Amino acid sequence: MTEDNFKMSNKQEEEVSKFFAPENEKRKVETPDGEIIEINPLQDYFSDARPKVHHPNTSKVVEKFLNWARAESLWVLGFGTGCGSIEIPPLLTPRFDAFRFGVQMRPTPRQSNVIIISGYLAVKTLKRVIRSYEQMQNPKYVLALGSCTINGGMYFDSYNTINRLDYYIPVDVYVAGCMPRPEALLSGFGKLKELIKAGKGEKANEYVEKFDWYKANQKKIIQDWNMPDYNW
Amino acid sequence: MNIDFNKLFFTFLGLMIVLNWGLLMSALMRKIGARVAKRYGIPWFQPWVDLVKNYAIRSQITHGVMFYLGPVFRLSGGVGLFLFMPMVFGSDLWTNFSFKGDLILILYFQFFGMLGMALGAGEGGQPHSFIGISRGLSQFTTIEVPMTLAVIAIAVQYQTLSISDIVAAQQGGIMNWTVFTNPFATAAAMLSVLGAFGHSPFNLVKAPNEIPIGPPTEYHGTYLGVLRTNAAILHVVEAVLFMNLFFGGATTWIELIVKSFLIYFWSVFVGMVFPRFRIEQSVAWFLKIPLILGIIAIILL
């Protein structure tokens, strides 16, 4: 198999990409360093594309069924961002066993639907959380744990932890406490399921609609923003 | 060219049965694992819900053409394996498209999905993917050696390359099964099946908490749904292959379900109590014990 067999001419390639997805055309972009480069979105992993709103299915019955499936199969990103992550292992082990409720851990953001922000977020972690959140696919949900995500909790005066999570990413359910017990977390999952089944789990679209506001907030506190604005 | 629509219909029906049984089987295995760990475990319908959820993901991204094709190749590997596998012995309808010499084709199809996946996941650009791919290919190559030896031993023993004929030769009592007539070949193959199913100690392709989760790291939504569909089919069909070759085949669907469950359970059982090998240890292990067993099986013929 040589490479030539698969290679289309440049013109063909352009036509194909125009036909399938206009956002995959070649174009010039400005990198975070201020350099202007030409990219081919099909080959390069650089994106300056804004996120898109993905509307729910127009058929209500179908959407209801899909929402039921989404609610019963919550795949959680295994990213322990703060001290709340100490209560995640008990959640998955015999005592509390969240698997009963369709909660499973996934190691990669691509495959997960729920991100648990387990407690306080240092600014350095916030950057990674935003990246992970944006790499997750629509629909996606955020479960914020602990009082630190609500108003800073006991770190209200710390110079390195954020005070309000909902200024940076949209939050579906808050679980209060320091730290919240696994039972509270399970109840939070229950609440999230109710929201999804009622069709209210559309926070991913809300993020897109208020994208500029969120980005402005994020850029205000993350000083060295050396990544594209949106990482898919 | 005349198309046998009756055959096509039953093949498709068989595929659906195999798919659903594969999903149920994976749920059962996870439930058994949970019970050993003193947990209640997932609900039995969880794999179906996961599948629907994955297909219902709204947004999808791509890394290029091969990235699209990776899961497709993988699925065609699984379905191809199914198409040429006689499922129920003695039934004209459930033997799919098996023919004389299908044994060779099936050995090829086992590798096919892996290669397609390698191309697709490689284009994903995630380092974990291609570390997993290189591990998977090197391990699979070594699995093939004892496995092929065992298959050759059986082919020589029964003087045929047709799976249906091999099953036919094993009928008429439990003592006619290959597991008793040719124990060394069976042992070699049953050890290599551990690697084929990808449970611990040979789960270093996906290797949770090492290179999470190997090749499918970048796959999501529909891609992942396709991969999971394929996994469900592949696990059953591979179990059926071993059932046909070594454990006397199945004359009814019930027998097929029981036997494939037991064969798959064997790999889960081993995986429950053994940690994972490193890649060079895994390769060395396959080239030691199963290989020697396979060579003995050849020599004893």
Added chain:
Amino acid sequence: MKDLLERLNTKYNLTDIKYQRDNLVFLTIGKENTIDLVTHLRDYEGFTHFVLLSCVDWIEEGKFQLTYFLNQPERKYDIAIRTMIDRDNAEMVSAHHLWRQITTYQRELREMYGINFPGSPGVDENFILEGWDDIPPMRREFDTKQYSEDTFFPREGRKTHDPASYMKEKLYPTEPTTDKVNKTDE
């Protein structure tokens, strides 16, 4: 312990000696001789375990106090060597060649206090903070609460009321209230 200090006193100019416990002594030495003393203790007195390198900000005196904690595992002594350096243009001789972990401590002090350790590997790299452009946060003049309120979006707390006046206002709304307290909680 006492004999050890007598021996050291003949060689070095030690001041401010204070026994916190029988086996823990704090002492002060000039900036020039600090690394010399630490090396001497390590090589000849068996203080092979380096416990801690810390810094205390005495902003009133315009000094940073660096504390080197050494431990003698065989005879179970601890010595804490204090040394005072200037707060402006804070700089100290690097000790990274003595113990491996000192590199990490010096990176932290560089970032948190702005003390420079010329020659220490990777001392200018980011350690904990990322893209920090304010004054080093552990210095006393850095007001973390002010910074937090300015940078992160603080959520207004619950309204608190003075119980007496609030009740009065609720119960007797016609009467004009004089001392209505309506401040926000932190």
Added chain:
Amino acid sequence: MNNLFNWEPDRSKYPTVKDNGELDVDLSSHKFTKLWVGPNHPGITGNMAVEITISGDEIVQAKTHVGYLHRGFEKLIERRLFIQGFPTCIRMCVAEPDYNEYILSKSIEDLSGIEIPEMAEWLRTLALEMARLQSLLRTVPGQGGTFSLGLGVQWGMYLRDLISDRFEELTGARIYHMYILPGGVRGLLPDGFKARMEENLKLIDQFVINIKKLMFDNVIFKKRAIGVGVIKKEWVDQFGIVGPNARAVGISRDIRKDYPYLKYQELDFEPPIAKNGDIFARSTVRYQELIQTVDLIRQIMAKMPEKGDIKSPTPNVLHWKIAKGETYIRSESSRGEYGMYYVTDGSDKPRRINLRGPSYNHAMSLLEHMLINANISDVHAIMVSLQTCPPEIER
């Protein structure tokens, strides 16, 4: 003198070293891959990252990145009263919060000259040992978990939850107990505590037998763990290795024995020691410690008095001023020497606190050093065997 310190790893193999001492790692040559293990990685211990460069499966460069959990505790406690520091400081390391409570309370008592009653000392010892038991129930099977032996982890976490229940009875909280406060402890043992604890310890006795069969007698576990991640004896002082990691090399250093605190003098125990310093030796040491901790808890419960004073009088906590002074308090956590440097200046707030966590050395300089020439499969195993805990590195 310097040549005695064999700091640089074996670089005789690929890649070549340039004349100026730098490694010839050119990423564009496609011979090397840069890989981030963490912070979003299920195998990482806590929220940290290791940036590794691999050639094939072998690691040629490693660098630890921390700061993802930085909350600025030392700054925060500087602007809180002495008593306000007590609920704040325990969040410094989540796995064993009681050690934070103990070293902070002990520092304040040491500087203001408060003696605590005997009953409080016993209760503190009990709380610390229970915290150690909790931590070991996570780490010992966790080592198997790094090799994908998840079964032991599940069993261990169940028992850990039972000990959490006992903590809840004793202190009212599951994770952040806030039990040991300056001057004593917050409460006596509840009725029937000892009997329920004994029931749980019996389960742990059974678990200890099972985990030996599952892990330490397992062929593949031995194959993965023996000879991997070796710490050499001379590194112990060079890198400041403490606790079980030092004991696995054969150097017996245990704060509980060397600098006895609380009631450890009255307890009968001998810290376990292993020789080889590899992952297997370290997990064996931890396994022996698990058995020993169960025994210690039994001893404490047998020897402690039934009733007694649990709190010494302290000044009014709202106007508590401590004269100028400084001290260093250390204790032996399950990871090793856990100390606090505490400076007061005569005001009602501390001038400076500095936590000395064992992970500070283990996860930074030592891990970076050990990972070179290791296999990529062993990164996680080495990290867990050092028992790194990121929150105590960056506080």
